Amino acid sequence: MQKNKQMISHLSRRAGFGSTPYEIDELSKLEYENVVEKYLNIENVPEVDILELYRYHPMTERPVLIGQSQFWWLYHMVNTKRPLEEKIALFWHQVFATGESKVESPFDLVKQIQLFKKHGLGNFKTLLIEISKNPAMLFWLDNNENHKRAPNENWGRELLELFSMGATNYTEKDVFEASRAFSGWTMYDRLPQQPWGPYLWDFKFDPDDHDYSKKTFLGHTAKLNGEDIIEIILQQPATANFIARHIYNFFVADEPQVPAWPTEPPNDKYAIKKIQENLIKYNWEIKPTLRELFNSEYFKGSLFKKVKNPAEVVAGTLKLTKNLNGPHPGWVEMQNIPGFMGQNLFDPPSVEGWHTGKEWINSGAFMTRVNFISDQITNVKLQGVKNIFDHIIKNLNNPSPQEVVTQCLETLGGVQVEQKTFDELVHHTESISPVICSNKPQMEIHISSILSLIVGTREYQFC
Structure with missing residues (x-):
């Protein structure tokens, strides 16, 4: 395969869900660097036309069942002209894993994915603040139960361990103080689910329930609030290293599972160090960090070094075969396929997210993958x-x-x-x-x- 075309195919799989052969032919008329810009600069690219989806499946506009939200997102993944927007949302969904099994509000989870689309390529500080105010996340990690006189440490702990710094880079005292700083960050009470599902939650700051006293967090002592905590977190070298490793693991090549990171060194220390440096260089802006990544030699040299996650398998196959472009019998059933392969979108197994890489593959999941792709790729009617x-x-x-x-x-x-x-x-x-x-x-x-x-x-x- 011609080198430029090979690199563009590689980019299309990592920055999106792959492309059809004729799309690759067209993109290959451009220089690779210009194709990178097409993926990154999505502001003037029209969003998915979803009127046909809403016409045939109106409940996907405001889903009350997880399957409706899953189909809504899968439809976007396959039909978008802004593939990196969907891919970055999938990345942050893995990092900030939030599950329907507890939240029980598919539309609130859809709003969280929309948050990732809006801020996912922007500033990481802004994203951290917004996810800290996201009602689905607040409920998922019990910050609505975090009170001035009765702190709940769940959100504070996961913010440090899984969402920013990584384990071993803070103390139990830091967890407690961070939790106090986020007291009063809650949401308005949810109205009953019946008959049309729950009303959307809205973020609420309760000043009467916020702890305004002094706190000492990572060596900083002041009357800290949640935004102060995030500012201090972003000053820590461990944060840049942790997020850089997440970016590498998702966009470049498979790493060990996240719980092993404190003890297992990265597979490519140089690449992760470069990502870390770029996060700092660009003041935590994700888009220019990814621009550097996609144009780097370590990215270009990472062909076929990542096991496809189930969303990539399903969305990529449906995009290739054009089997989710319009209504037909059974198209809604496609929403279940990623779950059958081990990735139930909107419902990760825990706050840790999914284990990735070769752990996507077991005998059952592999057969499901092969049967699905083979059924699609040999359907001569498509x-x-x-x-x-x-x-x-x-x-x-x-x-x-x-x-x-x-x-x-x-x-x-x-x-x-x-x-x-x-x-x-x-x-x-x-x-x-x-x-x-x-x-x-x-x-x-x-x-x-x-x-x-x-x-x-x-x-x-x-x-």
Whole structure:
């Protein structure tokens, strides 16, 4: 695969959910750096046209069931023209994991995802302040139960351990003092859920329930409030290192699981140090930090070093095959597929989020992945699949078994497979070579069988 096209395919998987082969062809007419800018500069790009979605499924406009919110987001992931906006929201959903299992308000969780879309590429300080006021988060981590005379440490602890600094970089005293500083950060009482689901919560600061006394946090003593705590957190080198490692783990290459970070060193200390330095250099602005990342050599050298998470598998496959562009029987059922693979959107297993990397793969999840992708990629009725066939056939100069396999791999995004896998694919192709060029319908049938084998390989699970 031509180098520029290979890098653009790589970028499309990491900064979005992949692209169709013809989209990659068009983007490849630009320099790589200009494509990076197209992903980053989304302000003037129109948002998803969701009127058709609301027409056929009006409850997705204000969901009362988790499935409705899941379909709303999956529809956006597949159809957006601002893919990094959805991808950064997925990133922060992993970091600030908040679950429907406790919150029981799908629309409030949708509002949280919209918060991530709005501020996810902006300033991390602003994002921390906004998530600290987010009603779903306040309820999820019990800050509505954090009172002046009865502090609740849940939010204060997770803010330090999982959302900013990482474990071992603070004391129990710091947790207690941070919690006191956030006392009175609560929300208005929720009205009953029936009959149309709960009314949206609104943030409320209760001055009568806030502790205005002096606090000592990470060596700073004053009458600190929540915003002061966040300001002090952002002054700590540990915070930049922790967020940099999260960014690397999501956008570059798989790291050990978050609980192991205090004891297991990063796989690429240089890359994480550069991300850390850029966060400080750009005063915690995420967009310029990602610009540096996407243009870096360590990013360009990270092809297929990340296991796709289930949202990437499902959204990327549906985008490739164009199977979520408009209404058809069963399209709403797509909302369940990421959960079947181990990533139930809007309902992570804990505040720690999902374990990533190779832990996405077990025997059941792997079979679910392969069956789903294979069913989609071999459905010749789908326009995206027809486009894949056309792209492969159009670019076949010499329809030898090796060339056919190579072209199939390139059309699926420049998939890189081991020599043993390639040889097995060629062997399969050789077994059908007597009819591979006989006519277009026959050719599509045999190409379909090759694609089905490719998506079932170990290598295809990486992005």
